[in-house]
Amino acid sequence: MGKVYGILGWMNFFSFTETKEKIFSYLPWFILKNKKWDIIKLKNWKQHNSHFIIQINNIIDRSLASTWTNTDIFIDKNQLPKLYPDEYYWNDIIKCKVFNTTSKYLGRVINLISNKYNDILLIHNELKKNNIKKIMIPFINKKIVKNIDIQNKIIIVKWN
Known part of the structure; x- marks a missing residue:
């Protein structure tokens, strides 16, 4: 409030x-x-x-x-309303670990940002030693976001 x-x-x-x-x-x-x-x-x-x-x-x-x-x-x-398959509440996605398709760890989802084109995953990598600790990945299902496993809190993306 x-x-x-x-x-x-x-x-x-x-x-x-x-x-x-x-x-x-x-x-x-x-x-x-x-x-x-x-x-x-x-x-x-x-x-x-x-x-x-x-x-x-x-x-x-x-x-x-x-x-x-x-x-x-x-x-x-x-x-909250029941969701269809491949639908998620943002709260369920936050704190998910994100890996790319080659199993490289990218970080954890710390927030989602909405814009008029698509949502964006905001990912923080606490393991990175260089300056790139936050990554923004467009939430485009099936094209960039390949798999979401809410049960195990893991997201697989097509991203470097």
């Missing part, structure tokens, strides 16, 4: 789901606060420019809302 919006306890909220509004169908939300999991009960939400503003139950003013800012929300993975 982002910074406070107004004086009535609203907060800026940024969704990272593919269809931004879809996050509101994955209720309840959870938050880790003071090393304890709490359930967030959403009172209201509105589209605001390129993001949303939300109101949480019992958060009625700016000072209460400020205690919730700069926090991440979580959902139960079982709430």
